[in-house]
Amino acid sequence: MGVAYQDYYQTLGIDRKANEKEIKAAYRKLARKWHPDLHSGKEKQAAEEEFKKINEAYEVLSDPEKRAKYDQLGSNWRNGEDFGTPPDMEGFRFYSNSEAGMGDFSEFFETLFGGAGFGRAKGTANRTGPIKGQNIETELQISLEEAYHGAEKSLQFTTRDLCPVCGGSGHNRNSFCGRCNGIGEVQAIKSLSVKIPAGVHEGSRIRLKGQGAESGYGGPKGDLYMIIRLKPHPVFAVNKADLENELVLRPEQAVLGDQVQVKTLDGTVTMKVPPGIHTGKRLRLKGKGLSYKGTRGDQYVRISIDIPGNITEEEERLYRELAVLSRGVKV
Ligand SMILES: [Zn+2]
Structure with missing residues (x-):
């Protein structure tokens, strides 16, 4: 048989x-x-x-x-x-x-x-209960400061709801539902106020339970996954948990060394610049980067030396004296 x-x-x-x-x-x-x-x-x-x-x-x-x-x-x-x-x-x-x-x-x-x-229909044979709505993914752009400190943001995203006219059946009395074209669902643009926890990174996925698509089978709504995207920062470049910024020094600061104020995500700190530093050299501020997997990255301060264009007569005289001193020639 x-x-x-x-x-x-x-x-x-x-x-x-x-x-x-x-x-x-x-x-x-x-x-x-x-x-x-x-x-x-x-x-x-x-x-x-x-x-x-x-x-x-x-x-x-x-x-x-x-x-x-x-x-x-x-x-x-x-x-x-x-x-x-x-x-x-x-x-x-x-x-x-x-x-x-x-x-x-x-x-x-x-x-x-x-x-x-x-x-x-899918997955393990012993899965029971009604089918959940689909999960939805959306991106949210935030600043580095917001990622570091946490923030409350307004999130706009597109999801799919059951058709309000036919309730998801795809038909309406004796004809196919014109609103959803017989599919049973419609696109919807939603807005949510979301809390971004402190310490998220580029690409972090945050799950918002029950904010996804409605289920056509009477089950719970799907989830919404928010993918974090960092906006370019005017000061810091981000490399995983490390940050890098540029520090412009005058020639005499580079030669003699100095104490300078440097911007970090936790506010301004004083940093010691050793004498005789070159352009391109990176000084490390330990633990001033982003939090990552329980540790903190570092901040690298990249040195750049600026040659002053406008100098006073007195400064010019001193530079000429320097030239004589260091090279033994008069310029
Ligand atoms: Zn419909």
């Missing part, structure tokens, strides 16, 4: 090589045609059956894992033919009918995939 083979490709009227988009398009077209709510009287029952078949075919072909499993059966089966001991069925898991439980899917489906209806 076997169960009747279902040709899902034939059901959707597509080629065995159809891609995801073609499958979806074919499904939508047929679902619109056969939606039970669009039929009445005698036709209704036939539509219901057809609609079930279409949904089952789509359930399998739209899921890469299920499709691969199904495709392994090969194309030699004719629609409705008894599906007994198929060739090359290694790796398949068969379910007895009592184990599978008959639901909205055909015996053939239950045999191949167990009682895996929409509620546990």
Whole structure:
């Protein structure tokens, strides 16, 4: 005894090589045609059956894992033919009918995939409960100071809500919903006030539970993932947890050394510049970088020496004296 083979490709009227988009398009077209709510009287029952078949075919072909499993059966089966001991069925898991439980899917489906209806279409077999809405990702640009100290920001993002006109069913009385085009969901732009914790970095992902898309299956909403992007900073360059900034010195400061004020994320600090420093040399302010995995990065102060363009007569005289002293020549 076997169960009747279902040709899902034939059901959707597509080629065995159809891609995801073609499958979806074919499904939508047929679902619109056969939606039970669009039929009445005698036709209704036939539509219901057809609609079930279409949904089952789509359930399998739209899921890469299920499709691969199904495709392994090969194309030699004719629609409705008894599906007994198929060739090359290694790796398949068969379910007895009592184990599978008959639901909205055909015996053939239950045999191949167990009682895996929409509620546990993907992932582990023992996952239960209604399907959660989709997770959504969005980016948020913040300043380095906000990343370091934490901040409260207003976040705008695009999500998908169940269609307010048809409530997600895709149809409205006897016609397909014009608002969502029969898809059941619409794009929505939302705004949220979000707390950015101190110590986030470029690329940090922050999860906002239950702020994602609404579920079309009565489950909870998906989550929203906020990806942190740092705006370029006028003073600091960021390299993972380290910061770098430039310090411009006058020639005599570079020669003689100095105590200078340097800007850090924690405010201004005094830094000692050793005598005889060169352009390009980097001085390290330990622990003045960003917090990262429990430690703190450093701040590197890159030295640049500025040659003054306008000098007083007195300064010029001293430079000439210096020239004589250091090179023994008068300039
Ligand atoms: Zn709608």
